[in-house]
Amino acid sequence: MWSKERMTDTTGPAGMLSDGEHACCFYDSDAQQHELLADFVDAGLATGHKVVCVTDAASTRDIIDRHLAEPRVQAAMAGGQLEVAGSEQMYIAGGYFDPDQMPGRWHQATQRALDAGFPGVRVTGDVTWYARELPGVDRLMEYERALSGILAGMPASALCQYDRRRLDDQLLAEATATHSAVLGARHPMPTGTFRVLRMAPATFQLTGELDISGVPALADVLDGVLDDGVSHLNFDLSELRFLDAGGAAALSRPAREHGVTVDLVHPQQAIKTVLCLLGLDTLPTLRVQEDTGP
Amino acid sequence: MPTPSDMTIAHPDGARAGFAHDALIYGSDDEYVDAVVPFLEAGLSAGDKVRVVSTPHHTALLRAAMGQSDAGVEFRTITTEDATPARKIALLHELCSEDTPTANGRSRIVGEARFGTTTREHLDWVRYEAILNEVFAATSQWFVCAYDRRELPDWIIQAAGRTHPHVRREGRRVSSSDYDDPATVAQDMREQLTPLPVPSDRDPILEDTVDLDALSSVRARLAAVARESTGSRDRADDVTMGLNEIVTNALEHGSERAQVRCWRDTRRLVVEVTDEGPGFDDPLAGYWPPSAEQPDGRGLWLARQTLDALEWESRGEVGVRARAAVKL
Numbered sequence: 001m002w003s004k005e006r007m008t009d010t011t012g013p014a015g016m017l018s019d020g021e022h023a024c025c026f027y028d029s030d031a032q033q034h035e036l037l038a039d040f041v042d043a044g045l046a047t048g049h050k051v052v053c054v055t056d057a058a059s060t061r062d063i064i065d066r067h068l069a070e071p072r073v074q075a076a077m078a079g080g081q082l083e084v085a086g087s088e089q090m091y092i093a094g095g096y097f098d099p100d101q102m103p104g105r106w107h108q109a110t111q112r113a114l115d116a117g118f119p120g121v122r123v124t125g126d127v128t129w130y131a132r133e134l135p136g137v138d139r140l141m142e143y144e145r146a147l148s149g150i151l152a153g154m155p156a157s158a159l160c161q162y163d164r165r166r167l168d169d170q171l172l173a174e175a176t177a178t179h180s181a182v183l184g185a186r187h188p189m190p191t192g193t194f195r196v197l198r199m200a201p202a203t204f205q206l207t208g209e210l211d212i213s214g215v216p217a218l219a220d221v222l223d224g225v226l227d228d229g230v231s232h233l234n235f236d237l238s239e240l241r242f243l244d245a246g247g248a249a250a251l252s253r254p255a256r257e258h259g260v261t262v263d264l265v266h267p268q269q270a271i272k273t274v275l276c277l278l279g280l281d282t283l284p285t286l287r288v289q290e291d292t293g294p
Numbered sequence: 295m296p297t298p299s300d301m302t303i304a305h306p307d308g309a310r311a312g313f314a315h316d317a318l319i320y321g322s323d324d325e326y327v328d329a330v331v332p333f334l335e336a337g338l339s340a341g342d343k344v345r346v347v348s349t350p351h352h353t354a355l356l357r358a359a360m361g362q363s364d365a366g367v368e369f370r371t372i373t374t375e376d377a378t379p380a381r382k383i384a385l386l387h388e389l390c391s392e393d394t395p396t397a398n399g400r401s402r403i404v405g406e407a408r409f410g411t412t413t414r415e416h417l418d419w420v421r422y423e424a425i426l427n428e429v430f431a432a433t434s435q436w437f438v439c440a441y442d443r444r445e446l447p448d449w450i451i452q453a454a455g456r457t458h459p460h461v462r463r464e465g466r467r468v469s470s471s472d473y474d475d476p477a478t479v480a481q482d483m484r485e486q487l488t489p490l491p492v493p494s495d496r497d498p499i500l501e502d503t504v505d506l507d508a509l510s511s512v513r514a515r516l517a518a519v520a521r522e523s524t525g526s527r528d529r530a531d532d533v534t535m536g537l538n539e540i541v542t543n544a545l546e547h548g549s550e551r552a553q554v555r556c557w558r559d560t561r562r563l564v565v566e567v568t569d570e571g572p573g574f575d576d577p578l579a580g581y582w583p584p585s586a587e588q589p590d591g592r593g594l595w596l597a598r599q600t601l602d603a604l605e606w607e608s609r610g611e612v613g614v615r616a617r618a619a620v621k622l
Binding site for chain 1: 589599
């Protein structure tokens with residue numbers, strides 16, 4: 001029997017793939033996915049391979065965009081070494097999944113990389129589209145079983161990403177069985193680390209613990225956004241586990257001093273308590289949205 | 295009912311709204327009712343917002359005495375379970391902020407001086423009375439605090455004159471000749487309240503050094519102690535939040551590094567945070583309610599709201615010692 005514990009064991013960093021290899025990785029938060037992707041992209045660019053990221057959820061796309069902000073990665077994108085595609089272009093073209101078309105797409109992608117002068121291609125794909133009700137998605141495992149064979153001997157490798165929050169245990173167990181390795185982030189962030197992820201121009205996800213050491217980072221991000229003249233901001237707080245008084249003051253500043261309407265979405269109980277004790281829940285420009293379940 | 299003229303005077307500042315804080319010394323139910331009812335009725339007829347924040351017993355007495363005329367008075371029964379001076383200030387602040395402006399912009403609250411049973415609690419609540427004069431100075435509230443001279447120690451009845459600009463007794467309202475500067479009273483009380491004692495003959499259950507880099511991990515250890523001690527995740531979250539603010543305060547205003555120690559016995563958890571900073575002398579720190587528009591620098595407010603007791607001592611060159619207690 002596979003257990004969740006078993007599935008958290010990793011055999012190497014997400015960037016460590018050799019040609020022909022077919023590995024998978026699991027993530028529990030957008031921050032974790034960000035780390036995995038950053039590792040994968042950095043390692044692929046470093047070895048001179050063509051790197052393709054196939055995103056699924058809107059959040060993946062934004063994580064990539066965030067990473068792209070780095071000049072080095074931007075250069076790779078402009079030079080054609082890095083490519084970002086949606087799952088509609090790779091897996092579910094036409095609104096359905098057909099594993100029979102996948103070998104052709106892999107050959108095509110590999111050939112394009114070789115034609116452009118790269119030694120090979122590394123593809124990472126988020127398969128969260130499995131959770132959508134589309135024709136053929138139930139054939140995902142059939143594809144995963146076949147992919148190791150398709151890649152064997154080709155200058156191509158694959159890292160399949162599984163979102164543990166959205167995919168069921170049965171599927172995750174099968175994923176572990178159908179990949180040669182389960183990879184993890186090279187330098188996983190300590191769980192308490194505060195992170196601001198920009199999910200959309202005016203939407204941010206805050207993860208970890210926001211205390212006195214995280215306030216400068218948040219203030220920097222907000223200064224930039226306020227300079228752009230936004231009128232509305234969304235903060236997803238579902239993965240924020242701690243907020244102190246200074247953090248609450250910084251987070252509410254756009255609403256207090258700049259007339260920006262701010263939505264705080266899905267705060268945990270301890271976060272709501274802080275907002276309430278500081279009276280911030282009474283600000284007309286700041287709305288606290290309760291968790292309405294998954 | 296005969297109404298002594300000085301009980302029905304207009305708002306102390308006349309037409310202008312201002313803050314007033316009276317102590318009412320009484321010795322029987324009748325004396326209480328005879329003093330409070332005219333004050334409430336005068337407020338109603340003047341168009342003031344009128345509230346009673348009191349015990350079920352006093353609430354029942356007042357409602358019976360007023361009959362139909364209690365319409366318009368807002369009664370709120372106080373719970374003393376987790377009452378601390380800081381939480382009572384938060385409640386009063388909340389009531390004041392709820393006030394929709396009345397025609398004249400004034401409010402009256404009749405409250406109860408409840409002083410607990412121990413000397414520490416007595417000192418803490420005397421300090422509270424002093425602090426009200428500062429914290430609500432800019433409001434148009436007229437607080438009347440009832441003191442039962444049958445139950446309270448003499449020194450507390452005496453102290454009422456020190457903490458209230460006006461005293462009412464035997465049907466008269468007079469200005470208090472003993473009235474003292476609130477910060478001075480608060481400082482006097484603080485000197486008697488420090489050091490907050492730790493469980494004797496117990497070794498610390500946690501000893502740690504904390505700086506900015508270690509803040510998150512020390513907070514995790516404090517959270518574990520709080521969970522183990524309180525047995526409630528929610529309560530532990532609140533306590534951790536409060537303790538984090540004390541540590542943050544030490545690192546921000548004290549020194550780069552601070553020491554944290556925890557003790558526990560069956561009744562309480564005591565947490566000490568010492569830093570090597572110059573210290574701060576504001577005896578009102580942590581009692582100022584935050585405003586939603588200006589929440590900066592309100593960490594110690596969070597600490598006082600979530601912890602059951604909290605005292606600081608500046609110890610000269612040795613630095614500052616903060617101790618907090620959580621009832622178990």
